[in-house]
Amino acid sequence: MVGALGLGLARLVLPPVLFYFFKVTLRLSPASTWHVAVQATCVCIISADMCAAAASSTLQDVLHELCNLGQPKTTRKEEKPLRKETVDGQVKSLSLVQPVYRGIDGVPGSSKNCFGCNGENLYIKVPLGTLVKENGNVVADLSQPGDEYVAALGGDGGKGNRFFLTNENRAPVTATMGQEGQERTLQLELKTMAHAGMVGFPNAGKSSLLRTISNARPAVASYPFTTLNPHVGIIQYQDYEQLAVADIPGIIQGAHQNRGLGFAFLRHIERCRFLLYVLDLSAAEPWTQFQDLKYELEAYEEGLSRRPCLIVGNKIDLLQSRVNLPLLRERVGEKVIAVSALTGHNVEELILYLRELYDSCIDTDLSKLQKPLRW
Incomplete structure (x- = not known):
């Protein structure tokens, strides 16, 4: 009988006392027509009452009844x-x-x-x-x-x-x-979701630093505004914890007034739990960069500049940077880690301190009964 179904009989006559087994695959087309494929495998069970009702029906009618088996005979929404x-x-x-x-x-x-x-x-x-x-x-x-x-x-x-x-x-x-x-x-x-957000002026070396500490590969060039969209890199630790670091495109003075693409860049910092101020140590008076960046963040959103932060002095491999480093530490009251994105100098200390900030944020979320952000 199953073999006969495979040949496509026009009518299906079933005795009311027997059970027949076959698998029916149905697919509805947009034109509301039935497409039927019958396979010779014993999967579907038809009850005796069903067979009696379908004793003189066509195969298509049987399939209609199969689809409504066990359904109430009332119209519903x-x-x-x-x-x-x-x-x-x-x-x-x-x-x-x-x-x-x-x-x-x-x-x-x-x-x-x-x-x-x-x-x-x-x-x-x-x-x-x-x-x-x-x-x-x-x-x-x-x-x-x-x-x-x-x-x-x-x-x-x-x-x-x-x-x-x-x-x-x-x-x-x-x-x-x-x-x-x-x-x-x-x-x-x-809006970029990351644990840490790297903030800095154009050409401070944020993208190069992200390539050094994570698996991200943003574009790097010697001219400003190389990064036009945020990039997120993941730092993986030995205990399988993952820390997400976002490279925010360069901020200019007046960004809080939407100069340039100020709002388009600043909005991605709102969701970062802590901030990394990336400063170019080779520039004249790098501490002024830190002051200007904090001003732009606070002017954009009150309290944004008061989030946990770390100052990263980049380009320590240059001679002028070594001269400016002690002056920077005297002028600011935050922890300063001097690194070189080019040579990888002192990157391990940066990664370990980021983990301390990350653990602190996780503990804060758990104490407030909030679900911490994990990647």
């Missing part, structure tokens, strides 16, 4: 398909997000009280730290792993003829159409 935006830890940018998404349509019902197929939910995966905006207003902040936001709802399903069946009207011809789903225009904005 279709569930609303959703369009959701969900955080995926494996997605790191918005480059794969398409400009237009359309939900998956449901399928209308058919004869013999068959229900229509619900539309499937559509999930759009976005990276951690994504802001969802509508008309410039923030409607969702997806800052935790697994966060979801329902961007649009599908319409309610319509009512078939069966819904209007009454004692007075035994053959209703009335039906209602399903509703249209929502249509919205949303803006997605990514």
Whole structure:
């Protein structure tokens, strides 16, 4: 009998007392037609009552009954398909997000009280730290792993003829159409999620330093503004902890007034737990760089400059940098670590001190019963 099914018999006659086994694979096309594939494997069980009802039905009718086996014979509303935006830890940018998404349509019902197929939910995966905006207003902040936001709802399903069946009207011809789903225009904005944010003026060597301490490979050149987008590098420790360091593009004076691309750069610092002020030790009076950077951060957002921080004096391999280093330590009240991104001098001390700042932030989050950021 199974072999006969494989040959595609037009009619299927089953005795009401026997059980027949076969696997049926169904796929609904957009045109609401059935595509049937029958395989000779004993997977599906048909009950005796089902066989009796299908004794004189075509194969397609049997498949209709199979799909409604165990379902109540009343018309119901279709569930609303959703369009959701969900955080995926494996997605790191918005480059794969398409400009237009359309939900998956449901399928209308058919004869013999068959229900229509619900539309499937559509999930759009976005990276951690994504802001969802509508008309410039923030409607969702997806800052935790697994966060979801329902961007649009599908319409309610319509009512078939069966819904209007009454004692007075035994053959209703009335039906209602399903509703249209929502249509919205949303803006997605990514704010870099990292433990440490490297802040500095153009050409201070931030990208070179990130290449030295992590596995990131941002572009490096001898001219300013080489980095136009933030890069995140991961420092891996022997106990398998991972620390994320973000290379923020160079900040200029007046960035808090949106000069240049001030806001586009400064917004990525908001989510960093602690800051690394990368200074060019070979420049004249490098302590003025530190003062200017703190001023720009505080003017952009109150309290931003008061976060835990570390001053990194770069380019210590140059002669002028060795002269300026003791002067810098006298002028600032923060810890200063002198490194060379070119030669790798003193990089290990920097990595170990970053771990101390990282552990301190984790302990603070746990004490506040907050879920710490982990990569």
